[in-house]
Amino acid sequence: MIRAATRRAPRPAAVSTSTSTSTSPSADGPPAFPQQAWIDVAVIGVLCLLGILGLETSFGDYNFLLAGLGGLLVGTAVAIVGYRLRLGVLTAVLAGVLAYFALGTPFTMPAQGLFVVLPSLESTAGLALGAVFGWADIVTLGTPVEAPYYMPVLPYFAAWLVALVSTMLASRWLPGRRRTVWRASLLLIGPVLLYLAGILMGTDEAYYAALRGVAFAVIALVWIGWRRSRGSVAASAADLPNGSPVRVGTDGVGTDGVGTGRVGTGRLLRRKVLGTATLVVGAVLVGSLAGAALTPPSDARFVLRDEIEPPFDPLQFASPLAGFRMYTKTLADTPLFTVQGLESGDLLRLASMDSYDGKLWNVAGSGGPSGSGGPGDSGSFRLVGRSIPEPVLATSVQNAEVSITATGYSDVWLPGIGYPHTVDFDDADSRALAENLRYNSSSGTAVFTSGVEEGYEYTIAAALQQTYRDEDLENVPVAQLTLPTVQNIPDVVVAKADEFVGTTETPIDQLRAIEQALKTQGFLSHGLASDGAPSRAGHGADRIDELFTRSQMLGDQEQYASAMALMARSLNYPARVVMGFAPEVPEGADSVEITGTNVTAWVEVAFEGIGWIPFFPTPDQTDVPQDQTPKPKTEPQPQVRQPPRADNEADDLLTAVEIDDSTEDEQDRDFELPAWAWAVIFGAGIPLLAFFGPLLVIAALKARRRRRRRNRGAGDLRVAGAWEELTDGYGELGFDVPTRSSRRQVAEQLEAQQLEAQQREAQQPDTAQQPSSLVTLARSVDRAVFNGQPVDDAAVTRHWSEALASLGAVRASAGWARRLIARFRIRSTRSPRSTRSGGPGRPGRPGKP
Incomplete structure (x- = not known):
């Protein structure tokens, strides 16, 4: 008797983890910051602090630490808030610059601020001067560096820049990629540069060089090892063929459950802890012994202040x-x-x-x-x-x-x-x-x-x-x-x-x-x-x-x-x-x-x-003995007859020349602005430039995008461009625009979100207005794109008018805060071809500009 074999349909590979790293935004609020990125941000902050401590020999006390910690907080906070608000990279950077000037006064120059914490004209100028000229001043000034007044801006600016860039990389770039050593090491570039700056801009006497160096190396190596072990399992599971089930334990290590070498969670954890302890002990021993043997003496240390010529030259004076x-x-x-x-x-x-x-x-x-x-x-x-x-x-x-x-x-x-x-x-x-x-x-x-x-x-x-x-x-x-x-x-x-x-x-x-x-x-x-x-x-x-x-x-x-x-x-x-x-x-x-x-x-x-x-070799005696040498007698000289006076008059020998008595300085001073005018220009100009400068740049980019979509290509592409302009406008207003759905599905979800937003803002569901039908516009765009017939200019103009009218209506119904944020955001559809054909767009985070 032959028994027929039955085959079970293969199930798709599944990977489950106990720690969720989902970054998808929920319908109830902004997207959550990646959980694993919090650990990365904390490690980066500790490493940056170790680097900033190297400047202690230049500043002489620990007041500069307040500026350094302030820079870390401002840079990290802006990157996190920008992620949760779905700001683009360019917009987040511009927001970081604005926060740098708005929040830097209490950390760096409280004495120059208004009521200690508010920025003033002097503190705002100091934040700009310190970021530009502080690098040269710290290696040319005598230690401890206490003047000019903007010197604390240097650790604040350096920490702010490293924290902003590193946090954006940890939250936006690293979670969506396979965790490898070189990718994780990219996050260490900023802290390493900050550590080197503390060495080069310090003095001959290093600040706990061995202790700081060993601590920096141990923390960096342990962090790379643990983060790689967690990320490599998920990546390995993704590479398995369909039908190969993988279960991931609480430590992130897969077990097959079929007798193929199950590794217990506790055993693997013990191995990781033992390996980490061995790495720490080895790094401490090697770092201590090598540091004691290879550390150069104080007079042989390379610091920039010993290599740069002081700016003041006394030989310019008598x-x-x-x-x-x-x-x-x-x-x-x-x-x-x-x-x-x-x-x-x-x-x-x-x-x-x-x-x-x-x-x-x-x-x-x-x-x-x-x-x-x-x-x-x-x-x-x-x-x-x-x-x-x-x-x-x-x-x-x-x-x-x-x-x-x-x-x-x-x-x-x-x-x-x-x-x-x-x-x-x-x-x-x-x-x-x-x-x-x-x-x-x-x-x-x-x-x-x-x-x-x-x-x-x-x-x-x-x-x-x-x-x-x-x-x-x-x-x-x-x-x-x-x-x-x-x-x-x-x-x-x-x-x-x-x-x-x-x-x-x-x-x-x-x-x-x-x-x-x-x-x-x-x-x-x-x-x-x-x-x-x-x-x-x-x-x-x-x-x-x-x-x-x-x-x-x-x-x-x-x-x-x-x-x-x-x-x-x-x-x-x-x-x-x-x-x-x-x-x-x-x-x-x-x-x-x-x-x-x-x-x-x-x-x-x-x-x-x-x-x-x-x-004191100068004598006190003033009675000098007189020399007895007789002075030479004067002999009378014969008189010499003077030549006759010339007949030429003095006026005949002169040429009339017009002389401008006004000096160049007087001419340059014909027009000078008073001091109050300069104060108004700088006091109001810097904040206005920080606000309207990015706004004008983003507005120009949006206008260029709209012109290209409306005027370039065949009629069906221009009609599809109207839909892209509409969805990008919704995304800039904070709506969650799906990237792997048809136009009709996108229209339905946008209408639902718009109705929900109106109800939430009005607090009265029965008074909310029904949003304009996007489904009708989506169907019309699909017909124009897929019917295979040429699309004339009139149809293009009609679709664009409807899209812009719908977008204007949703902007009018949105609050002023959402409209203001939308002006600083720019969202662009990744793949026009896929949009035209109705297929999925380029993969990306939902709702991410």
Whole structure:
């Protein structure tokens, strides 16, 4: 007996998961954000935070974290809201830009905002300037970076940009594709760039480099591994042939249930946990050992601020020492500034100069005269905020605080005391003044790029260099510093240095010997009429040569300080000339008035581990011995007859020329907008541009789309274009437009949604108006497309008129909020051919623009 075999009809493959990742919008509300994308967004946020922490060495405190976290929140929130509102990519990006300006003020510049949280003209401009110029400022300004005021915008902008792009990729691009390692790795591009930015824009001292690097690598690797294991099962099931049932457990791993190697959920989970733990432990051990072995020393780290030339070049201004005689002659009795809090013996520093070219002592250029400029050069001035970096070489046990008010002083060199900790301007616009301040921490010299003006008031809190006795410095060597080389030292200076040093051996004894020789053998003269002997100004090589070759050494602080510094440099000692003021402070005086007679100059030499020790080689003696050389007698010269006067009149030798007395500046100032007009333009222009700019671009794109659909192709294609324009308009208004249905089915669903929307807005179902019949229009379009007969222009015009009328009616019935959002959305049918033939359109998310 032969038994007939029966076959069961094969069932289609089914895949079921315990975790739903459906992103289809429901009829009751906007589409839900993909569940798995929440994990991706959280991981991206943690990795971005690790990258932002690298900027701590540049900002000096943790206030920048508020800006970074604000950027992450704003960028992520805009991407999520844009997804749920079904905004297109372009529209979502434009919304992100608008949110960047609208919400950035409290995170970055609350002091400049209106009521702390609302954007103002100044904060809006700062958000734009920080995003554009902050990248260059952070690597050229001194640390901690506190000025300009828009510097916190940099971490805010970087975090906002990375969060916006990464969240859009995680929610829109990744869920619809098979999960692979390289696709998941694309989400790490933004956090990796943010991490590298924290390294390159930091300082030589990294912020927990090993800990942050290991944590970043572990989180990224574990996330890629777990996400790939969940996504690969569903993809594998989709690749199975029809009739092969697959059941997916709660962990996302399929089991066949027929004895073909079932893997238990608990066993697989244990394997994954064990593998993850092994990966974490291995990454920590390898990262720690490799980091300890391969991490470069601080001075060998590559950071951009060490490679970029500072923007301020002091060589654009005259050497302070070149104007020494101006103070002693022209400004001798002129009040320059008033100082409060000064004690007896305190010196005001104006500038420290360590470069000599045979003509002038000056601060080194931004690249140094020898081309080896660096952060320690006297010419490396950087913009600083209220807090000022600590000096490179100094020891201090005493602090001082002085308040200085400028009266008759006007120059770029800012008088100060010691090595400042903070500089506070007392002017109402103190923040704007602080942005003009540049400081060199190695020399203690500050410059004011816009120039000090009368009435400027500022307070300096500074550390004073500790004083040492010569006995304390007997066994201390000079510091090993790389200073700019001095050029064209006169031979007599080298010879005199050897003569003055004699048999002394230690650096402090040799320097004191030079100081005492100059002070006791020379005479003081400022070249005034009241001085006993004339003294020529200048400190070039010829003037220093003259100082030692004349019968008597004669000069003032300019010449003696220059000569001693050159002698010390000839002995390979790191010396520099300092110019400043040495006022006499009466006992119990609250303030001191500084005049030109208080100007002075001295020499400083750096000792290892001690700091810069001052030396004062200028003599006090002013009674110069008179030379006995008789003056030559004057001999009368014979008179010479003058030539006769020419007959030509002076007017005959001149040509009439018309001269325009008006200058170019006066001509350029013929038309200038007042300040209030600029404030109105920027205050209203930026918000209007942010709103109407995207609106005009999208409107132009829609108009171009409508023209192409209405005017291009045969009549049936143009009629089909009318239907496409109608459905796109519905989709832009927020309706769920199916992409795999016939025109009649689409019309029925749109009518149902329109009726439901009217009932919901009216809250009274019996008062809602029946929407215009789209089914009739859909049937008419189908007849025109599929009857095989030519479609004339009249039929095309009729269909377009009906489609636009129906679309206008639904727009009029929609609320103002939906109409406003629709203006910023642009939806386009993917495949015109499939629409014409009635087949399904290109696959895509239902209702997605």
